[in-house]
Amino acid sequence: MRFRIYRYQPDRDARPFMQDYDVRLEPSDRKVLDALERLRAQDDSLAYRRSCREGVCGSDAMNINGRNALACITPLEGLREPVTLAPLPSFPVIRDLVVDMTQFFAHYHQIRPYLINDQPPPERERLQSPEDRDKLNGLYECILCACCSSFCPSQWWNPKEFIGPAGLLQAERFIVDSRDRATAERLAFLDDVYRLYRCRTIMNCTEVCPKGLSPARAIEQIKIQQLRRAS
Amino acid sequence: MTLLSGQRAFILQRVSALLLLAYVAGAALRLALGPPPGFAQWQAWIAHPLGAALLLLLAAALLAHAWVGLRDVVLDYVRPLAVRLAVLALAAAGLLLLGLWTTLIVMSHAL
Numbered sequence: 001m002r003f004r005i006y007r008y009q010p011d012r013d014a015r016p017f018m019q020d021y022d023v024r025l026e027p028s029d030r031k032v033l034d035a036l037e038r039l040r041a042q043d044d045s046l047a048y049r050r051s052c053r054e055g056v057c058g059s060d061a062m063n064i065n066g067r068n069a070l071a072c073i074t075p076l077e078g079l080r081e082p083v084t085l086a087p088l089p090s091f092p093v094i095r096d097l098v099v100d101m102t103q104f105f106a107h108y109h110q111i112r113p114y115l116i117n118d119q120p121p122p123e124r125e126r127l128q129s130p131e132d133r134d135k136l137n138g139l140y141e142c143i144l145c146a147c148c149s150s151f152c153p154s155q156w157w158n159p160k161e162f163i164g165p166a167g168l169l170q171a172e173r174f175i176v177d178s179r180d181r182a183t184a185e186r187l188a189f190l191d192d193v194y195r196l197y198r199c200r201t202i203m204n205c206t207e208v209c210p211k212g213l214s215p216a217r218a219i220e221q222i223k224i225q226q227l228r229r230a231s
Numbered sequence: 232m233t234l235l236s237g238q239r240a241f242i243l244q245r246v247s248a249l250l251l252l253a254y255v256a257g258a259a260l261r262l263a264l265g266p267p268p269g270f271a272q273w274q275a276w277i278a279h280p281l282g283a284a285l286l287l288l289l290a291a292a293l294l295a296h297a298w299v300g301l302r303d304v305v306l307d308y309v310r311p312l313a314v315r316l317a318v319l320a321l322a323a324a325g326l327l328l329l330g331l332w333t334t335l336i337v338m339s340h341a342l
Contacts, residue, residue, distance in 0.1 A: 157307040193306065197237025200303075226238055 001025055001035060002082035005046065009095050016093070020082065032071040032083070033060055048097035055210060058145030062097050063089055068147035070210045088150035090159065104146050107163045111171040111189075116182035132178035139173035139218060141211050142166065148205035148215050154198045161194035165205035165215030168196060172218035175225060187226050196222060244299040247292040254289050274340060283341035290333040294326045301326075 001023055008016035023038050033053055040046050048071070049059040055073040063086040064074055076083075091099035117126070149155050149164035163171070168190075175186050190196040196219065205215040261268075268276070276282040301322045309315045 154307075191236050191238050193237045193240070195237070197241055198306070223238075223241065227242075230238060 001076065003035065003039065004082040004084045005039075005096070006086040006093075007046070007096055008093050009045075009047075010093075018084075025076070030075060030077070032064055032069075032074045032076060032079070032085070035076055035083075036060075036071055036085075046097075047095045056143060058143035061088055061145040061147045061150070061210075062086065063150075068151045068208045070145060070147070073210060088146055090156045091146070091150055099150075101146060103159060104144075104149055104164070104166070107149075107167040108144065108170060110163060110195075111167050111174070112182070112186070113170050113174065115174065115177060115180050116185075117179055118181060126179045128178050135176045135178070136173060138213055139169060139176070142169055142173070142213060143211060144170075145210065147208050147210055151204045151208045153202055153204065154200055158194060158198050162198035163190075163195045165199075165219070168199070168222065169213065169215040169218040172222050175222060183225075184229070187222070187229055190222055191226055240299045240302065243295050247296040247299075250288065250292040251296060254285075254292075277337055277340045280341060283337050286337055287334065290330060290337075294330050298323070298326055 003021040003023060004018050005021060006016060007013070007019045021039055021042070023035055023042065025035060025038065029035055029038065033050055036046075036048055036050070040048075048062065050072065051057040051059040053060075053072045055070050058070065060071040061068060062071055063069075063084075064071065065080055065084050068088060071085075085097060087093050087097045087099045091101065091104070094100050144166060146166060148169075149166045152165050154162050155164045171186060171190060174180050175183055180186075199216075199219050201216060201220075203216045206213075206217065209215065277286060302319065305315055305318050305322070309318050
């Protein structure tokens with residue numbers, strides 16, 4: 001199977017280039033990551049991140065034939081050849097397919113991704129009704145792979161200021177949590193021209209999320225709750 | 232609300248869009264039902280206080296909508312602060328002038 005892969009080693013290459021590979025696949029090779037592993041056996045200078053190889057860790061997010069996806073759960077079958085692999089768009093490249101996620105995680109920390117509750121903790125855990133727990137569905141599953149944020153034009157335009165779909169989905173996850181007591185502060189923090197309102201409902205985020213989540217929907221929910229609070 | 236509230240502009244954009252939508256629907260209905268109005272009819276419509284008020288409301292919605300849209304484009308594409316402020320000021324001045332001009336025309340007919 002033919003591959004065309006983005007190569008860049010800052011200390012060696014003056015500029016990035018695309019390298020063509022032809023890889024012999026075994027019958028057991030089904031996903032893009034399997035092919036990458038074969039490729040690395042051929043050329044051990046190729047760098048990429050991977051860990052769990054089953055779509056849970058979010059390490060191997062990359063651009064596959066123009067679409068952000070996780071290499072480990074993207075089937076090789078049906079991919080147009082040569083399969084073009086590139087690092088996540090708009091993220092600074094460290095080497096080959098490995099990108100710098102510093103800004104991405106800075107946004108994540110900005111939304112305070114933890115429960116804030118200053119009431120004295122109960123004897124056992126803080127309980128939640130099944131209905132309240134259901135509100136977290138579609139939000140808690142995010143693995144922070146950055147497929148969405150890297151594919152969001154609003155994020156390309158304002159990478160530092162706009163929190164981006166992944167961060168905002170996480171923000172909504174804590175806003176709707178019945179055990180959290182900082183809802184008002186969270187909503188007030190997001191009522192900002194840049195942090196939340198740079199979203200233009202382009203919905204690339206929902207389109208590419210490998211876990212089938214909808215950051216666009218989460219962003220809409222945040223806006224609705226801000227509106228309720230304001231009125 | 233804070234100075235850099237995103238919600239204010241967001242609401243302004245939505246509400247003005249609804250007003251414009253209602254006006255376009257009304258205008259389309261009017262054109263579908265009868266022959267297009269002539270100049271005299273337009274003048275008569277604006278001379279009526281209700282017509283003048285409606286037209287001014289429409290102009291305000293249009294200008295507000297244009298302002299939020301232009302501001303969004305500038306926030307996305309114009310990065311240097313000085314250029315950004317200049318472009319925003321120019322856009323604001325242009326829109327205000329348009330608004331003033333529209334008001335003058337409507338008022339000169341309504342009064």
